[in-house]
Amino acid sequence: MLGLTHAPASARLLAPPANPDEVERAQVEMGVRFPRDLQESLGCHDGLVSWANMLPEQPPIPVAEIVSFWRMSVETAGDDPDLCAPHEEGGEPWWHPQWIPWAQGDGASQVIDMREGPQQGRLGSVASYGTAYFGDGWPSLAAYLSDVADVLDHGGTVGPWAPFLTTDGEL
Template sequence: MADRPDLALAFSPDNWKPHKALWKAHGEREGTRALIEVLLLARHLPHEHLPSWTAAGGQLTHHHLIRPSIRPDGRVRQDDAMPQQTLPPSESWRRIESWLATHSASGLALLNPPATPGELRDAEQALGIRLPSDLADSLRCHNGLTTWATLVPEQSPLPVGEIVDRWKTCMDVATENDGLTSRPWDDEPWWHPLWVPWAESADGGAQVIDQRPGPSEGRLGWAGHSGGGDFTDSWPGLADLLHAVALALHDGGGVRGLHPYLATQGELWWDEVDCQELDGQPLTPAPIGLS
């Protein structure tokens, strides 16, 4: 903290005193200090700068999302000061469905029915591992989409059969081309047997769930396209991504810089702030919530 004058100011005796109770209640545990840093620093940063600070150096544990709103006097509103637990995929899908039913009938129609228990068992047998729990929960809600669409920013969830097909194809390609080992210039191999592709980008890349044991198990990354796998700024898990999507649709804001829009036929699209058109057709900012 010595090299952070902004935090030194925030933790000065006059500013620290109101937050001693929070520290006493939650103790020296993961996320407590980070939460207090956000709350204190909010008094010394303009509101619009706070999201940039949290993204750059003030991350909380991945189980929490902070959505501070600042009163005119610069203080954090009490109802926004507490962390939010990440919802399970099934609950986030319920919230996404309700938003689509209200604002995007065409988007709602793209959701497949749930995968059957037999389909999930067959997939696990083909992959040789259990499906990630978040992915299984998601597939029990919707077995991917009927066609490629951006209900989720930058990727389209795959049906379980396509998950298996994509995994087999990437395993075959990697085996034939020495793609299962990292090259000197890449941090990751082109493919790994414990990467489960759950969604596909517009250019054919696979978003994978990393099932390798360790502290990063469950994280999301990109693979199976060009170069080694990429887990730069990866989501900690599928539940975190779906939670962020539901939060943006219901409460406003974006998902890592991408904001929801509606195209001319009511299709949901995600793009940078102030985007006005897609392929020459107008985009309108998506309504917030169910009103």
């Protein structure tokens, strides 16, 4: 239906695959292994070549920006309990060093939670203020991207978002 063959302007914005050595260096610096679905996604496209409203929420970012945004967030949170500790019982902090920011824009990011446990790999949202939110997120990046692809092929919505084509051939 709306697959990228029908959105050539958006398709041109997909970056080439990430350099595997750069992905490995990122994992070492961040001290966290990227889940297989993120590695596979980066093996197809290292984010976008320029900002685009191609996916619901935020656009995917290249490996270099993943590391840069992660580093800035870790440094900002430091050991400040208002930023790196949950504000309420069962809540989330503003930032955790085992979160991978894979998509970012407009002061917010989508993160992959790589903390140990049964919810490892789930997607959540982090705003420039407040605490992270995982409540309505997807259980994995693969599940999210699969839902997006299904909606592009067959119609419907991804969460509250419905894709549409502009007259310029963009999603």
